[in-house]
Amino acid sequence: MAEILVLDDVLDAVVLVKKVLTREGHHVRTFTEEQEAIDHVARHRVDLAVLDIKLKKMNGIQVLEEMKKLNPELRAIMLTGYPTLETARTAIELGAGEYCVKPIDILELKEKVAEVLTR
Amino acid sequence: MSPDTHFIENDYLKVFQEVTRLISSVHDAQEVMDLVVRRLPALLEVDAATIRLFDRGTNSFVLGAAWGVSDEYLSRSTIDTDEVMSALLSGRPTARKNIDVSCDHDNCAFISKEGVKSAMSLPIIYKDQITGLLRLLTKDRREFAQAEINFAMSLAEQVGLAIATCQMFQELENQVRFFSAQREISRLVNSTLNLEQILEAIVEKLPGIMGVKGCTIRLLQPATNRLELVAASGVSKKYLTRGSINREDSIFKVLKGEPVAIYDAANDPRVNYHAEIREEGIRSILAVPITNDQEIIGVLRLLSAHHRSFSANDTHFAVTVAEEGGNAIEKARLYRKISLLFNQIEEHERFLQTILDALWLELLVIGPDQRIIMVNKHFLARHGRREEEVLGQRYPSVSPWHDATGQHSPLEQVLRSCKPRTVVKQYQEADRERWFERQLAPIINGQGAVDFVIEAVHDITDQVLLEQEHSQRMKLQGVIEMAGTAAHELNTPLFAALGTAQLLRDDVADPEMSAEMDLVINNMKKMAALTREMIKVTGFSSNAYVGSTRIAALQSNAKPSTS
Numbered sequence: 001m002a003e004i005l006v007l008d009d010v011l012d013a014v015v016l017v018k019k020v021l022t023r024e025g026h027h028v029r030t031f032t033e034e035q036e037a038i039d040h041v042a043r044h045r046v047d048l049a050v051l052d053i054k055l056k057k058m059n060g061i062q063v064l065e066e067m068k069k070l071n072p073e074l075r076a077i078m079l080t081g082y083p084t085l086e087t088a089r090t091a092i093e094l095g096a097g098e099y100c101v102k103p104i105d106i107l108e109l110k111e112k113v114a115e116v117l118t119r
Numbered sequence: 120m121s122p123d124t125h126f127i128e129n130d131y132l133k134v135f136q137e138v139t140r141l142i143s144s145v146h147d148a149q150e151v152m153d154l155v156v157r158r159l160p161a162l163l164e165v166d167a168a169t170i171r172l173f174d175r176g177t178n179s180f181v182l183g184a185a186w187g188v189s190d191e192y193l194s195r196s197t198i199d200t201d202e203v204m205s206a207l208l209s210g211r212p213t214a215r216k217n218i219d220v221s222c223d224h225d226n227c228a229f230i231s232k233e234g235v236k237s238a239m240s241l242p243i244i245y246k247d248q249i250t251g252l253l254r255l256l257t258k259d260r261r262e263f264a265q266a267e268i269n270f271a272m273s274l275a276e277q278v279g280l281a282i283a284t285c286q287m288f289q290e291l292e293n294q295v296r297f298f299s300a301q302r303e304i305s306r307l308v309n310s311t312l313n314l315e316q317i318l319e320a321i322v323e324k325l326p327g328i329m330g331v332k333g334c335t336i337r338l339l340q341p342a343t344n345r346l347e348l349v350a351a352s353g354v355s356k357k358y359l360t361r362g363s364i365n366r367e368d369s370i371f372k373v374l375k376g377e378p379v380a381i382y383d384a385a386n387d388p389r390v391n392y393h394a395e396i397r398e399e400g401i402r403s404i405l406a407v408p409i410t411n412d413q414e415i416i417g418v419l420r421l422l423s424a425h426h427r428s429f430s431a432n433d434t435h436f437a438v439t440v441a442e443e444g445g446n447a448i449e450k451a452r453l454y455r456k457i458s459l460l461f462n463q464i465e466e467h468e469r470f471l472q473t474i475l476d477a478l479w480l481e482l483l484v485i486g487p488d489q490r491i492i493m494v495n496k497h498f499l500a501r502h503g504r505r506e507e508e509v510l511g512q513r514y515p516s517v518s519p520w521h522d523a524t525g526q527h528s529p530l531e532q533v534l535r536s537c538k539p540r541t542v543v544k545q546y547q548e549a550d551r552e553r554w555f556e557r558q559l560a561p562i563i564n565g566q567g568a569v570d571f572v573i574e575a576v577h578d579i580t581d582q583v584l585l586e587q588e589h590s591q592r593m594k595l596q597g598v599i600e601m602a603g604t605a606a607h608e609l610n611t612p613l614f615a616a617l618g619t620a621q622l623l624r625d626d627v628a629d630p631e632m633s634a635e636m637d638l639v640i641n642n643m644k645k646m647a648a649l650t651r652e653m654i655k656v657t658g659f660s661s662n663a664y665v666g667s668t669r670i671a672a673l674q675s676n677a678k679p680s681t682s
Binding site: 005008010012015016018020021023052054079080082083101102103104105106107109 | 195280304603606607608609612613614615616617618619621622643647650652654
């Protein structure tokens with residue numbers, strides 16, 4: 001049972017991820033605003049952050065960087081609909097456990113989450 | 120008449136006959152004078168005789184011939200007392216004894232040293248003009264009787280007549296010779312436009328014709344307006360390099376157009392360098408101006424090895440030759456200038472052609488009559504033509520770019536408007552299409568008309584192809600970027616829809632409903648695979664194309680999807 005944070009600018013996407021991971025028994029909090037998500041990390045225990053890269057005001061990499069400052073142990077999976085080498089490399093450098101390209105199969109998502117949480 | 124008188128008159132008659140016979144036998148004035156001074160002393164029982172001729176150039180008497188006295192005596196500057204000279208110039212003879220004692224001039228020492236005691240001085244008159252002096256000298260003190268003086272006077276008249284006759288004869292002879300010589304010199308100097316040959320012809324021919332030892336020509340240099348020696352004959356290098364003569368009086372006069380005849384050059388103040396003149400053995404000089412169209416362009420000098428009183432005919436001949444020479448010299452100078460200009464023009468043309476040939480473009484220069492004036496090597500090489508085939512030909516027959524169907528060709532438009540024009544056009548060449556940029560620029564003269572048109576033609580095929588490729592690439596890049604953006608925008612909703620469908624599928628128990636959900640999921644997965652491919656394409660790389668330009672390599676970057 002892990003505390004999981006999901007951040008995406010598209011509400012449908014966070015709802016879906018929440019459904020998938022809740023069924024796996026995790027406790028999931030969803031956000032569509034970057035700052036709210038960062039604030040949540042500052043105040044609560046979070047084991048894993050599932051972050052979209054393309055957001056509203058910031059990008060997922062910047063959000064991850066801020067969250068890592070607040071919680072260096074935080075694990076993360078990056079989701080993106082537009083993968084680039086640059087964002088993938090930076091995400092890995094910042095400690096992201098996976099870099100997944102949308103649309104990801106929910107089975108694959110479950111496996112990646114499980115894998116990252118066990119590391 | 121007493122027997123003595125008769126005897127004396129008889130003697131005088133014999134002497135007179137003898138003198139007349141002698142002087143009639145020669146036709147040379149110098150020979151007459153030499154003969155008279157040599158034979159007269161014995162006939163008249165005197166010790167010496169001298170003849171001096173009146174030189175109009177210096178207004179003085181110059182030595183013609185002498186016998187029985189030394190050169191030193193003859194070289195004295197004063198001949199006799201003012202009284203005697205005055206009498207002689209008035210046409211009256213004088214006879215004096217004790218001239219070594221009663222001497223009132225500054226050359227008495229010469230007379231004493233020579234031992235001359237008495238002198239009879241007689242004017243030589245011809246046609247009421249004093250043309251010279253005949254002096255009879257004795258070294259004993261002798262009183263000349265009036266009869267002797269009268270007799271000597273008639274002899275002097277005879278001598279004057281003989282000298283004048285001989286001079287006239289010589290002048291006539293000279294004139295005939297001069298005419299012939301003038302014709303020859305004229306032929307020589309007009310047969311060439313080579314300045315050196317003309318100058319050489321004059322200095323080599325003239326001395327022989329005029330009976331002098333040498334000749335020099337000095338020309339005024341336009342840049343400095345100073346005389347410069349340009350040709351010489353018959354004199355040594357040492358003499359020629361004695362120094363400048365620009366400030367000599369004789370030169371000043373000649374440069375004003377006045378010929379100058381100098382009888383005694385070694386002592387005459389009108390020339391400098393007396394020692395050098397003496398050393399060179401020059402006795403007399405005739406200097407005349409060299410003219411061309413009344414403009415004095417130089418000085419010609421004739422140098423005589425013997426004392427010579429140049430006659431009017433001598434001077435006239437020398438002036439005529441100098442005039443003829445002056446015209447030829449000026450013509451040769453003009454020819455030289457023109458030749459130099461031509462050479463310069465040719466050199467400029469070669470320089471220009473070298474530059475035109477070095478240009479990596481095809482170049483034609485066309486005249487207002489549309490004929491080719493100049494063409495560069497690049498044009499000839501590209502079209503396999505030879506220069507002689509192209510020059511002078513009409514533009515339409517030479518230019519591969521001329522459009523025979525067009526109403527007004529670009530060349531005609533430039534000729535008409537006097538304005539430059541640039542044309543870019545595609546031409547089919549063998550199996551390949553080529554693009555050319557033609558720049559036609561007019562050269563306008565002072566009257567505002569077109570002198571030439573310069574057509575420079577660049578092959579811009581590579582550039583055009585490059586631009587086309589660049590344009591295509593930009594379009595393609597736009598399409599790719601749009602595809603990438605669309606794929607990205609599709610991915611998130613597709614993720615939500617696919618995930619939701621998969622969750623629903625897990626919840627459905629009815630097999631028929633499950634099959635339908637699988638159909639939806641599979642189709643969504645196909646769409647997902649498609650958007651993945653689209654995303655991969657947007658990460659295109661490039662391959663080398665032309666120069667520094669690169670183009671997209673789409674296929675090589677599209678990898679098969681893994682999910």
